[in-house]
Structure formats: structure tokens, C-alpha cells
Amino acid sequence: MTKDSLLKTIRSPADLKTMTDEELTCLSEEIRQKIVETVAQNGGHLASNLGVVELTVALHSVFDAPKDKIIWDVGHQCYAHKILTGRCDRIDTIRKEDGLSGFPKHSESEYDSFNTGHSSTSISAAYGIACAEAMKKSDACTIAVIGDGALSGGLAYEGLNNAGRSGKNLIVILNDNKMSISQNVGSMARYLSKIRIRPSYLKAKNKVLRLENVPVIGKPVTSGIKGFKDWMRDDLLGQKNNIFEQFGFVYYGPFDGHDITELRTALKAAKGKHAPVLIHVRTKKGKGYEYAERNPKSFHGVSSFDVETGAPKPSAKGYSEAFGQTLCELAETNQQICAITAAMSIGTGLNRFAKKYKDRFFDVGIAEEHAVTFAAGLASGGMIPVFAVYSTFLQRSYDQILHDAALQNLHLVLAVDRAGVVGEDGETHQGIYDVAFLQTIPHVTIYAPACFAELELYLRKALLHTEGVVAVRYPRGGELMLPLDWQASQKPFVMTGEEDARILLVTYGREFSQAYLAGQLLQRQGVSVKILKLNTVCPLPEAAVEAAGNFRQVVFLEEGIRSGGVGENFGLRLYQQGFGGTYTLIAIEDCVSQATTEAALRHCGLDGEGVAQKILNDLAEEENDDGRQKTTGSAGG
Numbered sequence: 001m002t003k004d005s006l007l008k009t010i011r012s013p014a015d016l017k018t019m020t021d022e023e024l025t026c027l028s029e030e031i032r033q034k035i036v037e038t039v040a041q042n043g044g045h046l047a048s049n050l051g052v053v054e055l056t057v058a059l060h061s062v063f064d065a066p067k068d069k070i071i072w073d074v075g076h077q078c079y080a081h082k083i084l085t086g087r088c089d090r091i092d093t094i095r096k097e098d099g100l101s102g103f104p105k106h107s108e109s110e111y112d113s114f115n116t117g118h119s120s121t122s123i124s125a126a127y128g129i130a131c132a133e134a135m136k137k138s139d140a141c142t143i144a145v146i147g148d149g150a151l152s153g154g155l156a157y158e159g160l161n162n163a164g165r166s167g168k169n170l171i172v173i174l175n176d177n178k179m180s181i182s183q184n185v186g187s188m189a190r191y192l193s194k195i196r197i198r199p200s201y202l203k204a205k206n207k208v209l210r211l212e213n214v215p216v217i218g219k220p221v222t223s224g225i226k227g228f229k230d231w232m233r234d235d236l237l238g239q240k241n242n243i244f245e246q247f248g249f250v251y252y253g254p255f256d257g258h259d260i261t262e263l264r265t266a267l268k269a270a271k272g273k274h275a276p277v278l279i280h281v282r283t284k285k286g287k288g289y290e291y292a293e294r295n296p297k298s299f300h301g302v303s304s305f306d307v308e309t310g311a312p313k314p315s316a317k318g319y320s321e322a323f324g325q326t327l328c329e330l331a332e333t334n335q336q337i338c339a340i341t342a343a344m345s346i347g348t349g350l351n352r353f354a355k356k357y358k359d360r361f362f363d364v365g366i367a368e369e370h371a372v373t374f375a376a377g378l379a380s381g382g383m384i385p386v387f388a389v390y391s392t393f394l395q396r397s398y399d400q401i402l403h404d405a406a407l408q409n410l411h412l413v414l415a416v417d418r419a420g421v422v423g424e425d426g427e428t429h430q431g432i433y434d435v436a437f438l439q440t441i442p443h444v445t446i447y448a449p450a451c452f453a454e455l456e457l458y459l460r461k462a463l464l465h466t467e468g469v470v471a472v473r474y475p476r477g478g479e480l481m482l483p484l485d486w487q488a489s490q491k492p493f494v495m496t497g498e499e500d501a502r503i504l505l506v507t508y509g510r511e512f513s514q515a516y517l518a519g520q521l522l523q524r525q526g527v528s529v530k531i532l533k534l535n536t537v538c539p540l541p542e543a544a545v546e547a548a549g550n551f552r553q554v555v556f557l558e559e560g561i562r563s564g565g566v567g568e569n570f571g572l573r574l575y576q577q578g579f580g581g582t583y584t585l586i587a588i589e590d591c592v593s594q595a596t597t598e599a600a601l602r603h604c605g606l607d608g609e610g611v612a613q614k615i616l617n618d619l620a621e622e623e624n625d626d627g628r629q630k631t632t633g634s635a636g637g
Contacts (some may be wrong), residue, residue: 006019006023006026006027006030007027007030007031007034007083007088010027010083010084010088011086012084012085012086013060013061013064013065013084013085013111016057016060016061016084017061019061021260021261021264024054024057024058024061024260025054025260027057028053028054028057028260029288031053031056031057031080031083031084032050032053032287032288032289033288034083034088034091035049035050035053035079035080035083036050036288036289036307037307038079038091038092038094039079039302039305040304040305040306040307041092041304042092042094042095042096042304042424043095043301043302043303043304043424044076044079044094044095044102044301044302044424045076045077045079045102045300045301045302046286046289046292046299046300046301046302047285047286047292047296047297047299047300048076048077048147048177048285048300049076049077049078049079049080050285050286050287050288050289050292051077051175051177051257051283051284051285051286051287052077052080052145052175052257052283053080053287053288054257054258054259054260054263054283055145055173055175055257055263055281055283056080056081056084057080057084057260058260058263058264058267059143059145059173059267060081060084060085061264062264062267062268062271063141063143063267063271064140065085065111065113066110066111066113067140068140068141068142068143069113069114069126069129069133069140069141069142069143070111070113070143070145071104071113071114071116071122071125071126071129071142071143071144071145072104072116072122072145073116073119073120073121073122073123073144073145073146073147073150073156074103074116074117074118074119074147074150075103075104075115075116075117076102076103076117076301077145077147077175078102078103078104078112079091079094079102081104081111082094082100082109085109085111086109086111087100087108087109095424095425095426095594096424096594096595097593097594097595097596097599099594101426101594102424102425102426102594103115103116103117103425103426103428104116113129114126114129115428116428117392117425117426117427117428117429118392118393118396118428119149119150119153119366120146120150120151120152120153120154120155120156120366121155122144122145122146122150122156122159123144123146123155123156123159123160123163123172124155124158124159124162124163125144126142126143126144126159126163126170126172127142127159127162127163127166127168127170129142130142130163130166130168130169130170131166131168133169134168134169139169140169141169141170141171141271142168142169142170142171143170143171143172143173144159144170144171144172144173145173145175146172146173146174146175147174147175147176147177147178148174148175148176148177148178149178149343149365149366150366151174152343152364152365152366152367153365153366153367154367154369154370160172160244160247160249161247163247163248163249163276164244164247164248164249164276165247165248165276166248166276167275167276168275168276169274169275170276170277171267171270171271171276171277171278171279172249172276172277172278172279173278173279173281174244174253174278174279174280174281175257175281175283176254176257176280176281176282176283177257177282177283177284177285177296178285244278244280248276249276249277249278250270250273250275250276250277250278251277251278251280252266252269252270252277252278252279252280253266253278253279253280253281254280254281254282255279255280255281255282256281256282257281257282257283257284258283258284258287263281266279266281267279285299285300286299289310290310291309291310292310297346298346300346301347303315315478316477316478316479317452317478318349318476318477318478319417319452319455319474319475319476319477319478320347320348320349320417320476321349322349322452322455322456323348323349323388323415323417323455323459323474324348324349324350324351324352324353325349325352326455326456326459326460327339327349327350327353327386327388327415327459328352328353328356328357330459330460330463330464331353331356331357331360334384334463334464335360336382336383336384337360337383337384337386337463338360338361338362338378338383338384338385338386339353339354339357339360339361339362339385339386339388340361340362340363340364340371340374340375340378340385340386340387340388341354341361341362341363341364341371341387341388341389342363342364342365342366342367342368342371342387342389342393343363343364343365343366344388344389344390344393345361345363347390347417348388348389348390348415348417349388349417350388362374368389368393368394368396368397369396369397369399369400371387371389371397372387372397372400372401372404372405372412373400373404373405375387375405375412376400376404376405376408376410376412378412379405379410379411379412380408380410384411384412384413384463385412385413386412386413386414386415386463387412387413387414387415388415388417389414389415389416389417390416390417390418390429390431391416391417391418391419391420391430391431391432391433391434391473392418392422392428392429392430392431392433394414394416394434395433395434395437398437398441401414401438401441401444401469402441405469406441406442406443406444406468406469407442407443409443409467409468410468410469411466411467411468411469411470412469412470413459413462413463413470413471413472414469414470414471414472415459415472415474416431416434416471416472416473416474417431417474417476418431418475418476419431419434419448419473419474419475419509420432420475420476420509420510420511420559420560421475421559421588421592421597421600421601421604422476422597423476423594423595423596423597423600424594424595424596425594426592426593426594427591427592427593427594430591430592431473431475431476432559432560432561432588432591432592433560433561434471434473434560435473435537435538435560435561435565435566436560436561436563436564436565437564438471438538439538439564439565439566439569440564441469443467443468443469444468444469444470444471444538445462445466445468445469445470445471445536445538445539446470446471446473446536446537446538447461447462447470447471447472447473447535447536447537448473448474448508448509448534448535448536448537449472449474449488449509449535450482450508450509450510450512450513450533451479451482451486451488452479453488454488454489454535455472455474456488457488457490458472458490458535459472461490473509474509474510475509475510475559476597477597480510480513480514481513481516481517482512482513482516483496483516489535490535491535492534492535492536492541492543492544493532493533493534493535493536493541493543493544493547494532494533494535495530495531495532495533495547496516496530496531496533497519497528497529497530497531498523498528498529498530499530500528501528501529501530501551502528502551502552502553503522503527503528503529503530503551503552503553503554503555503615504529504530504531504532504548504551504553504554504555505518505519505529505530505531505532505555505556505557505611506531506532506534506544506548506554506555506556506557506567506570507531507532507533507534507556507557507558508533508534508535508537508558508566509559510559511557511558511559511606512531512533513608514557514601514606514607514608514611515531515533515557515608515611516531516608517607517608517609517612518608518609518611518612518615519531520608521608521609521612522612522615522616525612525616527615527616527619529615530551532544532547532548534566537566538566540566540569540570540573542573544570545570545573545574545577546577548570548574548579549574549577549578549579551581552581552582553581553582553583553584553615553618554574554579554581554582554583554584555583555584555585555586555611555614555615556570556571556583556584556585556586556587557586557587557606557611558585558586558587558588558606559587559588559601559606560587560588561587561588561589561590562585562587562588562589565587567585567586567587568585571583571585582618584614584618586604586605586606586611586614587604587606588604588606589604592604
């Protein structure tokens with residue numbers, strides 16, 4: 001069998017069972033090349049996927065998925081898994097509309113045991129699955145694959161704490177690609193772990209355990225052997241402080257995460273334990289692709305790029321960059337300003353701040369809950385903390401925002417990046433819920449800029465002129481079309497459009513550009529509209545509601561969830577003031593599937609053309625109703 005033909009022969013993980021370790025190693029290289037080519041075209045997560053290729057191959061060659069359940073923490077490293085589980089011929093559709101998801105998705109394949117997208121969830125989910133399997137009297141294994149970065153999330157330790165003492169058939173794979181996890185994983189510990197997973201050692205251990213049944217001498221002999229082993233591990237080698245063993249796991253490792261033979265031996269040993277086992281493997285992010293190996297952070301999540309040079313395809317300046325630049329400028333003259341990230345310094349535009357103001361920059365790891373409470377502590381100490389975080393990850397901090405910050409009316413700023421529809425990452429990453437849940441928290445102000453100038457203006461206002469918890473939310477990507485004479489304003493709302501208009505479009509943030517486009521299209525059809533743009537969406541400006549009451553038809557456009565959103569609040573206030581016209585809310589009903597941002601907005605009816613057509617259809621229906629009423633009235637007379 002030639003190297004070039006290996007990948008073509010894989011229809012399911014069962015095809016790996018008959019391959020030699022050498023063939024599996026060659027297959028891994030093919031998969032790696034396939035991933036590089038795919039991500040170069042589609043964008044996605046590259047470095048993390050390249051780092052787990054051999055581990056994925058080894059897992060599927062040893063275990064029997066889908067009977068055995070594999071849960072990928074975060075899930076952005078599942079590309080090789082998808083290739084091996086019958087989806088290789090569709091891998092070029094990954095992250096595209098109607099294509100494969102960039103994350104595990106059970107509705108897509110039975111091999112995707114649990115939907116993931118956020119960090120630190122795998123151990124808890126796997127423990128739940130393992131308990132369910134035990135109650136069904138199943139001998140299936142459950143495997144959680146978690147990275148060392150995800151271990152900075154508290155949920156991972158809650159899972160370890162509950163699972164370790166359970167005795168359930170659970171295996172946790174610690175994919176260590178960045179940092180040392182424990183002091184006791186030196187060369188001798190690794191050597192002993194290799195011995196412990198050898199079949200000959202396991203057989204010998206079972207024979208020793210059977211000695212316990214020998215009358216008179218059995219228990220003293222086995223007790224002596226166990227005591228000698230414990231002394232070797234605890235005192236001579238200093239292993240008694242291994243945190244995973246303290247949690248109740250049998251610990252194997254660390255192992256070379258790119259050595260198929262070593263990985264398969266360890267996995268087979270863990271499979272035979274039928275107890276909680278943690279296997280520590282060391283991998284290299286970006287393995288096999290030079291540019292990703294040299295700079296794994298930049299190649300974590302990427303847009304399309306040139307495979308030969310590693311250079312990304314040109315893109316315009318984005319909001320994250322504009323935010324980072326503005327924050328640096330403000331911090332230069334204000335020593336109280338601090339910046340916090342949850343392992344996303346590059347993604348949130350804080351990399352420049354991190355270099356320039358090292359003593360005021362804090363990367364807390366993947367721990368959004370801690371980040372907010374830590375920020376509250378900084379605020380209570382007289383600092384002005386800014387927590388830059390993607391909208392989808394801010395969800396994890398709801399209790400901390402409410403309990404630790406807002407109820408104490410502490411002043412901290414939430415720089416909510418990727419607000420609104422984000423596109424190809426799908427349901428788990430859309431930033432469409434932050435306004436709805438932040439509105440429920442007291443002492444919270446939410447600003448929604450629609451251009452870089454407004455972002456600078458409202459970030460300054462949030463830091464220096466607003467009390468309490470302040471969220472400044474902005475989208476992924478760059479600026480969109482705005483009126484030619486548009487000027488950033490500090491007013492809570494602004495209005496633009498035709499003076500004699502009886503139709504009012506109300507919106508905020510990036511959706512203002514779609515409202516403006518809709519207005520231009522309607523004007524060409526002889527329909528005049530006015531646009532009310534909210535700059536402050538919470539608390540809702542009462543004057544904005546009063547102004548809307550003067551129109552015959554009000555249409556609210558919201559790039560966010562309908563239930564609990566600004567649009568619902570605005571409509572309620574409008575009718576409470578005696579509004580007698582028609583109110584229409586165009587918003588997102590529940591979630592947004594993967595697609596480009598443009599396509600997703602179109603599907604939700606939030607694109608300019610769709611909004612314009614909706615209004616034209618409503619007007620036509622209204623005219624038809626009037627015509628029918630007149631006809632009915634004449635006949636009755």
C-alpha cells in the first residue's frame with residue numbers, strides 16, 4: 001500500500017484497525033496536508049488541528065467509535081476526527097453554508113458524541129456520558145480530550161473532582177501543547193509510565209494481586225510490594241503531589257503526542273483499566289506546517305491564506321484593531337486603565353497593549369468568570385479595568401457581572417467583541433445574546449457604535465464618563481457603508497432621513513448600515529423613510545421612544561435575539577405611550593447557523609434588500625386591505 005493511497009481507503013475508523021503503526025504514521029501526514037489545504041481555502045482553526053493528528057488517529061485505531069464516545073473539548077481541533085469518520089469527501093465544505101461544522105455536531109454524525117464550541121466542558125460531559133453507560137450496563141469507554149489551556153477554566157476542575165473518585169470507565173486525554181502541568185513529570189516519571197502501560201507489566205501486576213488470596217502470606221506479601229511501589233513513587237520520585245492522582249485518576253505520562261506506537265500503547269493500557277485514567281500527551285501546535293509551528297497563536301483561528309508563504313489574504317482594518325489602538329492611546333495618559341483577556345490577546349486586539357503596558361495587562365487564561373470577578377477586584381481597588389471578550393464567551397460570566405460587579409455598582413468596562421452575527425463558526429459562537437442578558441442586570445450601560453469613530457468616542461465615554469458596568473459592543477470585521485456626511489455623536493440616539501417620512505426604521509450598531517441601505521432602496525421606489533439610530537441601547541432613551549411615536553409605521557431591526565432584546569423593550573415602551581400605528585420587529589428568532597455574515601443576515605431578513613422588500617410588501621398589503629374595505633363599504637351602502 002502506497003502512502004498516497006492511504007487516505008482514500010478510509011471510510012470509517014474500522015479501516016484503521018488493520019493498519020500497522022508505520023502506515024498510521026503515513027496516514028497522519030496525509031491528513032495533516034489535507035487540513036492545511038482545506039483551512040487555506042475556507043479559513044478555520046489550523047494550529048490546534050495540526051497538533052492532534054496522530055492523537056486522533058491513535059484514538060480511532062484503539063477505540064470503537066461510535067460505541068466508545070470521544071468528546072473534544074472546545075471542539076475546534078476535530079478536523080482529523082471528521083476526516084476519519086466518513087466525512088473526508090465533504091471536508092472541503094467545512095465552515096461553509098450547509099457544509100460540515102467546524103465543531104463537533106451530533107446532528108451531523110453519530111461519531112460526534114457531544115456538541116462543543118466553548119472551553120472546559122469535556123470532562124463534565126464525558127463523566128455524565130460514562131455514568132449513563134454504566135447505568136445501561138454498557139462496557140463502552142468514554143474519552144474526553146482536553147487541552148492544557150482549557151484546564152485554566154474552573155469547570156474542568158469541577159469535572160475532575162467529581163469524576164476521579166467515581167470509579168467509572170472514563171479516560172481523560174490531556175493534550176499539553178504549551179506549558180508544564182506538574183513538577184513530577186520528568187524523565188524518570190515518563191520512564192516509569194512507559195513501564196506501567198506495557199502489557200507485560202499489567203500481566204505481572206495482575207499476578208501480584210492474585211497473591212493476596214494465598215493463605216497466611218498473601219496479604220503481607222502484596223502489602224509489602226504495594227508499599228515499596230508507593231515509596232518509589234511518593235518519596236524517591238516525588239510523585240505524591242500529582243494533582244490528577246489526588247483527584248482519583250490513574251496517571252500515565254507524559255507521552256510523545258506525535259508517536260503513534262507510544263500513543264497506542266498508552267491508550268490500550270487505559271482502555272483495560274475500566275477506571276478513571278488520565279493520559280498526559282505532549283503535542284506541538286501547528287505540527288508539520290512550518291509557519292504554524294513558528295507562530296501557533298497567529299495560526300490558531302485564521303482566514304484563508306497562501307499555503308506556500310503562510311501569508312493571509314488581504315483584509316481591511318477591523319474593529320478589534322481599532323479598539324486596541326484606542327485603548328493604548330487612552331492608557332498612555334491614564335495610569336488607572338488596565339486590560340484583561342481570557343487567552344485571546346490577539347483576537348481581541350490587545351497584543352499591542354500587552355507589549356506596551358505589561359504591568360497593566362492580565363491574561364487570565366480561559367476563565368471568563370474569574371476575569372470579571374478579578375476586574376471587579378481591580379475596580380474596587382481604584383483601577384479602571386477593561387475586559388475584552390468575544391460576546392459568545394461573555395455569556396459564561398453572567399453571574400459574576402450581576403453579583404460581583406453590578407450589585408456593587410463597580411465601574412468596569414466590557415469590550416464586547418464579535419457582537420452580532422459572526423458567520424462561519426456557527427451556533428456556538430454567534431454574538432447575538434449579550435444585549436438580551438445584559439439588559440436584565442442593574443447598573444449596566446450598553447453602547448453600540450456603528451463605525452470606528454464611534455467606537456473611539458464611546459470607549460472613551462465608557463472609561464472616563466460613565467459609572468457602573470459599561471458594555472461597548474462592536475462586530476467582527478470592518479466598517480460598512482454609512483451616509484456620506486455621517487458624524488459620530490455622543491447623543492443617546494440620532495435620526496437621519498427624509499423629513500416628511502411616515503415610516504421609521506429603528507436600529508443600533510452595525511445594523512445601521514443595513515437600515516441605511518434599505519432607506520436608499522426604498523427612496524428609489526418612492527417610499528420615504530427616516531432612521532433612528534440608538535447609540536445607547538441600555539438604558540433605553542425615553543426621548544427616542546417618544547420620537548418614534550410620531551410615525552405611522554415603526555420597524556425595529558435588531559442583529560440580536562428577539563426574546564428579551566432591545567426591540568421587544570422598545571415596542572413595549574412605545575405602546576405604553578399610546579402608539580396607534582404598526583410596529584414590526586425584525587430580529588433573530590433563536591440561533592444562527594454557519595454561513596457568511598452576509599448570508600446569515602439575509603436568511604434572518606436583516607439585510608438591506610430584505611428589509612426594503614419587507615416594507616414594500618407590507619405597504620402593498622395595506623393598500624389591498626384599504627381597497628377591499630372601500631369595496632365592501634360601497635356594496636353595503
